[in-house]
Amino acid sequence: MTQTTSLSYTLVISGAPYTSQAPQSALAFARALVAAGHKLDRVFLYGDGVYLASCLTTPPSDELNWTQAWSEFLMETRTPAVACIASALRRGILDSAEQTRYEQPASNIAEPFEMAGLGDWVEATMSSSRILYFLPTD
Amino acid sequence: MTQTTSLSYTLVISGAPYTSQAPQSALAFARALVAAGHKLDRVFLYGDGVYLASCLTTPPSDELNWTQAWSEFLMETRTPAVACIASALRRGILDSAEQTRYEQPASNIAEPFEMAGLGDWVEATMSSSRILYFLPTD
Amino acid sequence: MLTLHIINKAPDHPRFSACLEALAENDALVLIENAVTALVFDKLPLPPCYALHPDVNARALSQSSMPGVKMIDYPGLVALTETHQRIVNW
Amino acid sequence: MLTLHIINKAPDHPRFSACLEALAENDALVLIENAVTALVFDKLPLPPCYALHPDVNARALSQSSMPGVKMIDYPGLVALTETHQRIVNW
Amino acid sequence: MNTLIVIDSLPYGDWRGREALDMAFSLAAFDRPVTLLFRSAGVNWLRPGQAADQLHQKSVERNLSAATVFGVSTLIADKAALRQYRLPSDQLPEAACETDLTPAFYQQFDSVVAL
């Protein structure tokens, strides 16, 4: 297919790695998107999707580590990725700033994910040409 | 109700705190169980239920912290609680032994939860008088 | 063996009908969590059962009780697990 | 505005029928993840649609294709999002 | 850019509806037009008299009563689901109205989001 205009996308992931296929489908879509010459403005993790951002994810060595696969893709493509701070705090995903603020013993957010509010999502609804949601299975 | 014989129970929790009501219902049941004079042999976290064991859970101050509520109950009643190690590693819940083994930057299991294999569950099916499963919502 | 069935799924979940099909005569059924909305769900062939009062109250269904549905609280649920040796969670 | 509907839920999930009811004439529907089992689900009034091939293959449904169902891969899904300005995920 | 946020899961069983509501409130906070649709099992959010304290949860009924204050102009209830869950129209919150969920209904909105 001939690419006429390049579009900009935001992908929202609201399903967790092992409770849904959302992080997997979103990554396959994101790769195809970039390969087609489009711009991926950002990835926004919401609800259970924030579990994807845990750097402590340790699957067996013969299974793909979805957090790591996403981290590598995001860094290669210099794509900003944020986890909704309200969803993340409830689910035990913290960066070092939140660790300090809430006096928690550790932080566990994987690079290059960052924390942000729903304002980032509102901004995306205005600025990206397309928003896709990768949702829970149930 | 007159209590004739005291029974022993194992509670399996396989739903996550914000994806299901399982940790909440299980705690209310556990309290009633102990109040009725029964013995709670153990709590076994499986599948998404392992997310309950994250010590980094940080809900807003006007919401109940289910991990903390469970931890307090377990310590008060000296009830053993284990997270299935295979479920937990995939979902980024680690104790310090697993942190060291997999060279991860942190551990995040809340006291007094410990890691164990499915063998503990098999043992429970043989030794507890009753096993109840607190399941995902969907 | 008398069985206690405990279901937490909404009445339109596939597991709800699977549960109803598995009920033997004299088995007991308890609705907890989302399953309590079965009290108002249209055209459901709900057999005599128990419903967990805290879940019923939260969902504002205490006025919707039907004949054949008994309200129980957590101590009541514990009591049912005492008298039923076999428990199936749905 | 032409709409692209993307659904990932199994055909017996309440959201599946809600999605079918929302389809306007000329809208496009794509089945992904668990939704691809709609290709074999009995008595479903499945309209002409697309199905994501990797998900179809994983579930061994590539022999089950029906007339009116087009197989697409991820580049094909990206192409559909180019030509549809409005996207609804179910 | 008018957004429809859909809640189609039961209250209290999980956090999905609450997080959808937060999306609606965020849009409103940035002065974006937003409408809330309660579809399928989601209509149970609209039932009056919810007593969630026994579950140690906050009442979603109370959260919802803040919707108009926060600038979420319209609450819409799925008419077929109201019947299915035996929720009479006269028990709905004042701000809520009923609708049939046709393709034309959805087409009024630039964007439709259901978690």
Added chain:
Amino acid sequence: MNTLIVIDSLPYGDWRGREALDMAFSLAAFDRPVTLLFRSAGVNWLRPGQAADQLHQKSVERNLSAATVFGVSTLIADKAALRQYRLPSDQLPEAACETDLTPAFYQQFDSVVAL
């Protein structure tokens, strides 16, 4: 003590069925009698020819073929669901048999576990 482990969710969409299978394998490893039931959408686990490599997942068909090796004696398929998902009996794995899910069926087992 004969345990029935039930898988009633589709393969690949989530990990629930895999974790149920692990429970069955664990029981078998401790020489406890265990039977696997594929109910409702779970019958799709039994479809031949699954190619999950494109999803970067391991094939559950292959996992399942290890069941008898691990000592899981019987695989049972929900007859009504086989029809509903148009899965012909002659395509089922050799170790699998069909059944109608009646109360009497479930009563054969001391314990029934579905995640």
